[in-house]
Amino acid sequence: ERLDGRTFSRQRLLVVANRLPVSAIRRGEDSWSLEISAGGLVSALLGVKEFEARWIGWAGVNVPDEIGQKALTKALAEKRCIPVFLDEDIVHQYYNGYCNNILWPLFHYLGLPQEDRLATTRSFQSQFAAYIKANQMFADVVNKHYKDGDVVWCHDYHLMFLPKCLKEYNSDMKVGWFLHTPFPSSEIHRTLPSRSDLLRAVLAADLVGFHTYDYARHFVSACTRILGFEGTPEGVEDQGRLTRVAAFPIGIDSERFIRALEIHPVQVHIKELQETFAGRKVMLGVDRLDMIKGIPQKLLAFEKFLEENSDWRGKVVLLQIAVPTRTDVPEYQRLTSQVHEIVGRINGRFGTLTAVPIHHLDRSLDFPALCALYAVTDVALVTSLRDGMNLVSYEFVACQDLKKGVLILSEFAGAAQSLGAGAILVNPWNITEVANAIARALNMSPEEREKRHWHNFTHVTTHTAQEWAETFVSELNDTVVEAQLRIKQ
Numbered sequence: 001e002r003l004d005g006r007t008f009s010r011q012r013l014l015v016v017a018n019r020l021p022v023s024a025i026r027r028g029e030d031s032w033s034l035e036i037s038a039g040g041l042v043s044a045l046l047g048v049k050e051f052e053a054r055w056i057g058w059a060g061v062n063v064p065d066e067i068g069q070k071a072l073t074k075a076l077a078e079k080r081c082i083p084v085f086l087d088e089d090i091v092h093q094y095y096n097g098y099c100n101n102i103l104w105p106l107f108h109y110l111g112l113p114q115e116d117r118l119a120t121t122r123s124f125q126s127q128f129a130a131y132i133k134a135n136q137m138f139a140d141v142v143n144k145h146y147k148d149g150d151v152v153w154c155h156d157y158h159l160m161f162l163p164k165c166l167k168e169y170n171s172d173m174k175v176g177w178f179l180h181t182p183f184p185s186s187e188i189h190r191t192l193p194s195r196s197d198l199l200r201a202v203l204a205a206d207l208v209g210f211h212t213y214d215y216a217r218h219f220v221s222a223c224t225r226i227l228g229f230e231g232t233p234e235g236v237e238d239q240g241r242l243t244r245v246a247a248f249p250i251g252i253d254s255e256r257f258i259r260a261l262e263i264h265p266v267q268v269h270i271k272e273l274q275e276t277f278a279g280r281k282v283m284l285g286v287d288r289l290d291m292i293k294g295i296p297q298k299l300l301a302f303e304k305f306l307e308e309n310s311d312w313r314g315k316v317v318l319l320q321i322a323v324p325t326r327t328d329v330p331e332y333q334r335l336t337s338q339v340h341e342i343v344g345r346i347n348g349r350f351g352t353l354t355a356v357p358i359h360h361l362d363r364s365l366d367f368p369a370l371c372a373l374y375a376v377t378d379v380a381l382v383t384s385l386r387d388g389m390n391l392v393s394y395e396f397v398a399c400q401d402l403k404k405g406v407l408i409l410s411e412f413a414g415a416a417q418s419l420g421a422g423a424i425l426v427n428p429w430n431i432t433e434v435a436n437a438i439a440r441a442l443n444m445s446p447e448e449r450e451k452r453h454w455h456n457f458t459h460v461t462t463h464t465a466q467e468w469a470e471t472f473v474s475e476l477n478d479t480v481v482e483a484q485l486r487i488k489q
């Protein structure tokens with residue numbers, strides 16, 4: 001055993017997130033096929049050699065029967081995943097309701113739902129009850145699998161009650177919580193009916209992490225103003241108990257992208273794209289189709305750019321790849337129609353018989369196609385109205401070794417704090433400013449592009465996802481050791 005109480009064997013890390021990093025498809029009564037989805041968090045933790053990670057979460061499917069649940073549990077175990085089974089009603093109230101209809105818009109400054117306030121208030125109560133119930137179900141599964149010495153790392157706004165539920169089971173459990181979205185100004189958080197309960201539940205964790213110092217500061221302010229607790233440089237204190245609060249900006253597995261550019265299928269894609277768009281500059285947007293991504297604003301800015309720069313018409317193309325999400329929610333359906341309408345109008349105005357200025361795809365791309373697109377892009381456009389970090393901007397930078405393209409980045413994305421010096425920062429609400437930034441990016445000298453690119457490339461390749469995960473977990477270990485020392489004194 002080492003001085004800090006950790007043993008030399010790899011520490012077990014229980015990663016708890018709403019969704020497991022797998023897609024599960026039922027093939028028969030007791031058979032499942034599974035595919036690991038290589039999101040940022042998965043590759044972050046695969047790259048961390050110091051810990052042995054296990055995943056706990058919902059598999060994204062409703063499995064009402066015991067035979068199916070047993071078979072899925074067994075199949076998932078091979079992938080080091082442990083399922084939490086949620087029934088349809090809980091998913092509706094907890095996930096679609098409280099998480100995606102209340103917390104997600106609120107944390108991105110879009111406010112609480114406006115329609116029919118009374119109905120919202122009533123359903124708010126039942127959705128909040130379902131949220132607590134779901135968090136308790138996650139806690140039950142964590143508790144069942146927890147062994148002394150494990151570290152439990154809870155993720156995101158879906159699981160704000162989890163630290164409290166876990167500490168009620170076992171106050172010695174090492175619990176960290178990390179938020180992937182922004183944490184809004186305390187003035188916004190104050191409007192949430194369950195504001196205090198949520199803050200108290202999160203504060204049960206030993207370590208609370210955010211992408212940026214601003215989000216951490218907002219959280220501490222919310223705790224001091226709403227709960228009357230004390231904010232210190234270390235975090236939040238209440239009656240001698242400290243919850244450490246800090247910023248841990250996430251990164252990507254940059255090596256994975258850099259290596260991908262060398263492989264044959266990606267090079268084939270790159271060639272095809274270069275041939276298709278020969279003679280034109282390529283601009284790129286890659287987003288989930290969500291209101292927070294500012295896709296209509298991006299399109300309007302591109303339209304204004306074409307209006308004002310007639311010499312660029314026909315010489316530049318915007319590829320907008322938008323993966324549909326939450327497609328059963330009316331607001332997202334409205335957004336899809338709005339985007340289609342704007343794209344149609346712009347293509348109608350500025351297209352020719354043989355070429356259109358915007359190629360819009362409503363779908364996800366596989367990894368080789370995505371890397372190839374990043375590599376052939378001259379200007380990437382990220383216009384999020386709010387975004388916890390925005391990994392698309394990191395991925396673009398990682399793939400730009402050859403072109404040294406320009407990143408236009410919203411100042412409301414967390415990434416603006418890390419890539420701000422290399423990117424052109426814009427306020428996405430200011431269409432004129434974004435249109436001017438597009439002109440500036442397209443006309444930028446190779447020297448300036450190279451300087452800006454190196455700034456960002458160095459950041460993206462040194463502040464990786466692996467480093468992020470390691471830093472969070474070792475900080476969590478240290479926080480617990482320090483707290484024990486403080487108690488002994």
Ligand code: ADQ
Nearest residue numbers: 180286287288321322323363364365387388389390391392
């Ligand atoms: P997201 O809102 O999903 O994540 P982002 O950080 O940009 O946003 O990550 C999106 C991921 O999905 C990227 O890895 C990207 O490659 C992929 N993706 C997006 N569109 C795609 C498409 N059309 N085809 C294929 N892949 C696509 C949340 C927060 C962010 C925060 C992350 C991580 O909202 O602010 O940066 O978590 O903490």
